[in-house]
Structures are given as C-alpha cells and as structure tokens.
Amino acid sequence: MLRIVLAGAELDGFAIDAPASSVRMLIPPVGADEIVMPEWTGNQFELPNGDRAPIRTFTPRYFDEQRLELTLDIVLHDHGAASDWARNAEVHDEVAISGPGRSETLDPEATSHLLAGDESAIPAIGQLLEAIPTDHTMEVHVEISGPDARIELPEHGGADVNWLVADPDSSPGDAMVAAVVALDDLPDAVWVAGEAAAVQRLRKHLFDERGRSRSSVTARGYWKHGRSAT
Numbered sequence: 001m002l003r004i005v006l007a008g009a010e011l012d013g014f015a016i017d018a019p020a021s022s023v024r025m026l027i028p029p030v031g032a033d034e035i036v037m038p039e040w041t042g043n044q045f046e047l048p049n050g051d052r053a054p055i056r057t058f059t060p061r062y063f064d065e066q067r068l069e070l071t072l073d074i075v076l077h078d079h080g081a082a083s084d085w086a087r088n089a090e091v092h093d094e095v096a097i098s099g100p101g102r103s104e105t106l107d108p109e110a111t112s113h114l115l116a117g118d119e120s121a122i123p124a125i126g127q128l129l130e131a132i133p134t135d136h137t138m139e140v141h142v143e144i145s146g147p148d149a150r151i152e153l154p155e156h157g158g159a160d161v162n163w164l165v166a167d168p169d170s171s172p173g174d175a176m177v178a179a180v181v182a183l184d185d186l187p188d189a190v191w192v193a194g195e196a197a198a199v200q201r202l203r204k205h206l207f208d209e210r211g212r213s214r215s216s217v218t219a220r221g222y223w224k225h226g227r228s229a230t
C-alpha cells in the first residue's frame with residue numbers, strides 16, 4: 001500500500017461527507033509529462049488515439065480543506081495502470097480525478113457491525129472505523145497478502161480487528177469469506193468489499209444461507225481477479 005497525496009487549487013470545494021465514497025482517477029502513462037483528457041464516446045472514455053482511458057476508482061481517505069490535499073492509499077499489486085503509476089509517481093506528477101461518488105449511509109438502527117475486506121478496502125474500513133459511534137461494537141476482518149501489509153487502523157473502543165494473512169495458493173478473498181462464514185452470530189449490519197467473486201460468494205452466503213435482509217448488507221466488488229478495471 002502506498003500513500004499518495006494529491007494537491008492543487010482544483011480541489012477547492014471537494015468534500016468527503018460520508019465514509020467509503022470513491023473518486024475516479026485518470027491514470028497517465030508512466031513517464032508522461034502532461035495529462036491528455038479523454039472524451040466520452042457514449043460507451044467509454046476514449047483517448048485521442050482511440051484507446052480506452054485508464055480510469056480507476058479509489059477511496060478518498062482524507063481531505064484537508066485548508067491545504068487542499070487529498071490522500072489516497074493505493075495497493076501496489078503485481079501490475080496494473082494505477083498500481084504501476086503509483087509505484088513510479090514522483091512529486092509534481094499530475095493526474096486528473098473526479099468525484100466523490102457514492103458513499104455509505106450507515107443504518108441508524110444498527111449498533112453492531114461486521115466489516116470484512118481485503119487490502120483495497122482498508123481505506124474504506126478506516127473511514128468506517130472513524131464514522132461508526134464508539135459505543136457500537138464492530139467485528140473487523142481484513143485479508144492481507146502478507147504480514148507487512150498490515151497497517152495502523154484508527155482506534156475504536158468497540159472494535160475487534162482480525163488480520164488474516166492469505167495463503168499464497170488460495171483465491172483472493174478466501175480467508176475473508178472463511179472468517180465470515182465461521183461466525184456463529186452476525187452483527188446487525190454487514191459491510192464487505194474486495195475481490196468481486198469473493199464478495200459475490202459472501203453475498204450468496206449472507207442472503208441464501210443466513211437469510212439476511214438486503215438492507216442489512218452492503219457488499220461491494222472493488223476489483224476483479226484476472227481482469228483490469230474499465
């Protein structure tokens with residue numbers, strides 16, 4: 001995970017009103033010295049050379065209104081436009097962002113919460129830990145690729161945080177899915193995010209096997225194993 005701080009007068013008016021919202025980032029090619037803006041063709045954002053523009057989604061982790069600084073925490077995985085860009089980014093490099101987009105509305109009735117996610121969900125989980133009242137209880141399961149991927153999460157008096165180191169031979173999300181399936185009792189509200197197929201397995205488990213109501217579960221596929229985001 002690499003922390004990237006974006007700054008600029010263009011961020012004036014940006015605001016994070018609720019946890020787990022998103023921004024879309026147009027990724028410039030590594031080494032490019034200027035941003036080329038794409039055009040919407042009716043079905044995709046296209047660059048002047050006809051290529052689909054690499055646009056990726058991230059959680060706006062913090063926004064400093066005074067300094068106009070937006071912090072993103074980006075997972076450095078094997079390869080990918082965003083991951084490669086972040087790995088090679090230098091001070092004063094430029095990117096374009098839009099947003100913020102949809103955020104989570106917390107169920108006002110829920111007083112116990114389950115949060116489960118992989119590394120891509122750590123920024124959103126951090127925001128949820130900050131947003132959920134401290135007299136609520138929270139069970140948190142975070143699947144990480146190795147012990148080094150563990151980062152400091154915000155303190156929450158009612159949270160029990162479990163770091164699950166993934167078996168390198170397993171499919172993404174296996175450890176997170178197993179942790180949720182193993183729970184005897186589920187909290188009032190469930191929030192899960194991470195690799196899309198794993199999230200889909202959890203959705204199925206929660207609705208079909210646990211009989212959870214749609215309104216008590218938020219399940220978001222953040223990325224697809226073996227496929228670039230579009």
Ligand SMILES: Cc1cc2nc3c(=O)[nH]c(=O)nc-3n(C[C@H](O)[C@H](O)[C@H](O)COP(=O)(O)OP(=O)(O)OC[C@H]3O[C@@H](n4cnc5c(N)ncnc54)[C@H](O)[C@@H]3O)c2cc1C
Binds near residue numbers: 022123
């Ligand atoms: C609402 C929302 C919020 C998100 N917030 C964050 C965030 O704060 N931080 C963050 O890092 N990601 C976040 N993501 C996920 C991020 O958008 C994807 O991981 C994205 O695919 C990364 O783009 P890329 O160009 O690096 O890789 P891509 O070009 O999309 O993919 C290239 C290859 O890498 C694999 N891949 C993609 N992402 C991952 C990953 N995380 N781990 C392992 N392999 C991967 C793909 O399966 C593919 O094989 C969020 C997604 C959503 C929808």
